[in-house]
Amino acid sequence: MINIAGVTNFPISLICFVLLGCGNENFAVTDPPEELPAALATEATYVGAGQCAECHKDQTAAWQGSHHQMAMQVANSNSVLGDFSGIEFKHREQATSFYLRDHQYYVRxxxxxxxxxxxxxxxxxxxHPLQQYLIELDGGRLQALSIAWDSRAKSQGGQRWFHLYPDQRLDHQHPLHWTALDQNWNFMCADCHSxxxxxxxxxxxxxxxxTWSDINVGCEACHGPGSxxxxxxxxxxxxxxxKGLTITLANPATQNWAIDAQTGIAKLDSSTANQRELETCAQCHSxxxxxxxxAQAGGKLLDHFNLALLQAPLYHADGQPNGEVFVYGSFLQSKMYAAGVTCxxxxxxHSVELxxxxxxxxxxxxxxxxxxxxxxxFHPPQSTGSRCVNCHMPAKNFMQVDGxxxxSFRIPRPDLSTTLNTPNACSGCHQDKSSQWAAKILQQKFGAPENHYGQALHAGLHxxxxxxxxxxxxxxxxxxxxxxRASAIRLIPDYLTAQSAQRLVQIAQEDEPLLGLALAQSLDQLPEQLRLMVGVPLLFDQMEVTRSLTANALTSAAIEQLPEDVQWKFSEALASYVASERFNSDRPESLVNLASLHAQRGNTAQAEAFYRKALSxxxxxxPAYINFADFYRVIGREADxxxxxxxxxxxxxxxxxIQHALGLSFVRQGRHEEAMPMLKASAENKQAQSxxxxxxxIAVHSAGNPDQALNILETGFxxxxxxxxxxxxxxSIGRESGNLEIARKYEQLIRSQ
Structure with missing residues (x-):
């Protein structure tokens, strides 16, 4: 008989982080007055970039032709860059034709x-460096075609059609097919390109x-509504x-930066508010x-947006970007940010140029x-290696051609590459050399490297x-x-001790928005009693997203036994959470979240309906399958x-x-012979978790095969x-089975840590 004590299915955490980018602002921020003149006290509305252009001619001239101005345009002879002369492009077995008929551009x-x-x-x-094309389908959907035009110069390899997923076979049922959810403009792209x-x-x-007021990234995207x-x-x-704006900005040229003679680095000699400018840019550049x-320009980022922290696979363990993370998370790691530098x-x-x-x-x-x-x-002057950005801002290609x-403006750390399996700028150029070679040279030049937060994050991830x-x-x-630090909070629930639990309780009562968000994002992973101790203060957090996520994590708690002000805050925040998930109900993540919320409240029919809608x-x-199955398990419908x-x-x-969960379902039903092959398949799957x-x-051992179990565990190790x-x-199994050599080997490993 298979006996897997304490093993069950764990619903997958459902936080969807979406990609996109938007506008920088020109200036550092000054705070607006708390009270406005009566004539300007009405709520501002959007008036369009054309109104702004009547007075702000220089800024408009700089904006014309910029990435912001051309973020999205009606397809016509002035905007289309691709070759629509009847050319045919083939990806795998699928042929796609691009042609022009009666002044209308078509794709077949x-x-x-x-x-x-x-x-x-x-x-x-x-x-630039590529242009995509949007096609309208039923239900008001705009979909981004996955064949794009390389708008770089021909000498750079451009002026050609190319596929964004060249190595994948994408039929119409694939989630990355151009007609699928992940290529939907309305959800994935729209709010940062218009x-x-x-x-x-x-x-x-x-x-x-x-709908939109400007099709592209206009003045009011960064300055707020202009009425x-x-x-x-x-x-x-x-x-x-x-000046009647939701955010006012002062020219950074008025700030005083002075070079420190000892370090050779400039310091800001007076404190200047920069957070609101950064958070305005970060609404899209994160x-x-x-x-x-x-959200409007000048608003608090965490009142509207759930920010991705330094988590895999978006970031490498040391915080370098691995996926499309759009600058802000990287910049927060930098010494530039710490010194007061802004976008x-x-x-x-206005021009979006350096x-x-x-x-x-x-x-x-x-x-x-x-x-x-x-x-x-230590490179020849004017060489590639002497350029600041090639060492401190290495580039990575996304969408095939977009470097x-x-x-994060980081110091290259080839030493971390050897221990954390992270990239480094040195090896990016010196591809014929090892990271150990580069690390040795840097140590000779600059001394032993400092400890890095990536070492802690890597330990938590692994x-x-x-x-x-x-x-x-x-x-x-x-x-x-x-x-x-916030990213470490996301990871620590898997390793809680009394000391770390107490620190989380303390952080919940502090006033640091990003740490509060991290607590809210990980709150459902804490034991129930600790969840309440951490969660209740977060219901009073200054940021609405934190309060909202907290309420959802506390849904199963005995809120009715808490003081009235806590109950009121919980109800308010939970209403915000439900509204958020309904706003995002065009995505399966939110539908599953709504289903889980109904399940926790005992609304079986509603939970079932939302799960089925997500799968439809x-x-x-x-996650929809895993959470739906776990829902049935909890209510005693194991066959379902x-x-x-x-x-x-x-x-x-x-x-x-799926194989793992199905194996456990067989175990619960007493169908052990069917369970073992499924558990084996999940353990040997290339996507297997530890x-x-x-x-x-454990299943193999409980079936009476300790030697086989030890082999499986050593492979896993x-x-x-x-x-x-x-x-x-x-x-444990080594000692129990009499294989003391293995037991002592791993006991020694623990003692050596």
Whole structure:
């Protein structure tokens, strides 16, 4: 008989982080007056960039032709860059034709039914280094074609059609097919490529009526709605500071930066508010999901957006970007951010160009006598290796041709590459040399490297034996980047001790928005009693997203036994959470979240309906199957749980977790002979987690095969060399079976940590 004590299915955490990018602002921020003149007290509305252009001619001229101005345009002869001369492009077996007829641009390609159709191109999307094309489908959907135009010069490999997923076969049922959810403009792209966008999704009809005031990223995307500013311009009584705008910005040239003679680095000699400018840019230039709609320039980022922290697979363990993370999360790690640098110090937000050539730009704050010298970069002058950005802002290609630079402005750390398997700028150029070679040279030049927060995050990600200590040390080190400390909070629930639990309780009562958000994001992973101790203060947090996520995590708690003010805050925040998930109900993530909420409240029929709706719009979405099956398990319908998992086997993206869950379902039903092959398949799956290997080994051992179990665990140890469950199982089963050699080997490993 298989006996897997304490093993059950764990619902997958459902936080969807969406991609996109938007506008920088030109200036550092000054706070508006608390009270406005009566004439300007009405709520501001959007007036359009054309109104702004009548007075702000220089800014408009700079904006014309910029990435913001051309973020999205009606498809016509002025906007389309691609070759629509009847050319045919082939990807795998699928041929796609691009042609022009009666001044209308067309694409002929495979559609949502798998058959070939003709589609008119509605809009262009972006401009350089690639341009995409939007096609309208039923229900008000705009979909981004996955074949794009490379708008780089021919000498750079451009002026050609190319596929964004060249190595994948994408039929009409694939989640990355151009007609699928993940290529939907209304949800994935729209709010950062247009101004004052309203998605207007209707769950009942599964349709959109999306609107905007400017089709592109216009003035009001960064300055806020302009109607009160127009009123201000037309009145004789003009208050100077606010000018009727939701955010006012002061020229960074008025700030005083002085080069420190000792370090060669400039310091800001007076404190200047920069957070609101950064957070205005970050509304689009960050990896985030829209949690509360209605954000405007100048608003608090975490009142509207759920920010992705330094988590895999979006970031490498040391915080370098691995996925499309759109700058803000990287910049928060930087010493530039800590020193008071803002976007507008380097970027002109109207033209979206750098304010100077790259090295000249750096030399404004970093003395060229010290940092442009061979003694610093030890490369020949004017060589590729001597350029600041190639060492401190290495680029990574996204969308095949779009090289994006890391805005964490980091020191290259080839030593971390050898231990954390992270990239480094040195090896990016010297590809014929090892990271050890580069690390040795840097140590000779600059001495032994400092400890790095990436070492703690890596320990947490990989289940190292000393993970709790490293993560707690990082959380408590106020000299470390706040985003790294927040990321450690996300990881520490897996390693809780009394000490780390007490620290989480303390953080919940502090006033640090990003740490509060991290607590709210991980709250459902805490034991119930600790969840209440941490969660109740978060219901009073200043940021609405934090309060909202907290309420959802506390849904199963005995809120009715708490003081009235806590109950009121909980109800208010839970209403916000439900509204957020309904706003995002065009996505399976939110539908599953709503289903889980109904399940916790005992609303079985509603929970079941939302789970089925999620699977109807995303048949590949693994968490919907796992959570739906777990819902059935909890209410005692194990046969239905098995049915959902059987259905998932041929459809879900992550087959390992489905195999694992199905194996456990067989165990609960007493069908042990069927369980073992499924647990084996999950443990040997290339997507396997350490837990699947551990559970399979325990099952094999409980079936009377300790030697086989030890072999499985040793194989698992090779994949997950610091996992405590695997190590302790090796010791326990080794001793129990008389294999003292193995037991002592892993006991020694623990003692050596």
């Amino acid at each position: 390609t495979d559609g949502p039914d798998g058959n070939t159709h003709e589609y008119p191109v509605a809009y262009t999307f972006g401009i 101004t004052n966008l309203h998605k207007n999704y209707d769950l009942k009809t599964n349709s959109y009526q999306t 009160r500013h127009l009123q201000w311009a037309m009145t004789d009584d003009k208050p100077i500071q606010d 990896r985030r999901s829209t949690h509360i709609p209605g 507008s110090h380097c970027h002109n937000p 304010r100077a050539s790259v090295d000249t730009l750096c030399s404004q704050c970093h003395s060229p006598e010290r940092f442009a010298a061979a003694e610093h970069h 994006r630079r890391d805005h 289940g190292d034996l000393d993970a709790e200590k490293k993560l707690l040390d990082l959380i408590q080190d106020v000299k470390q980047p706040i985003v790294a 719009i995303a048949t590949h979405y693994t 749980a098995e049915g959902i998992l059987q259905q998932a086997l041929g459809k879900a993206e992550d087959t390992a977790v 837990r699947y290997i551990y559970v399979y080994a 090779n994949q997950f060399p610091q996992n405590p469950d695997i190590i302790h199982a090796l010791i």
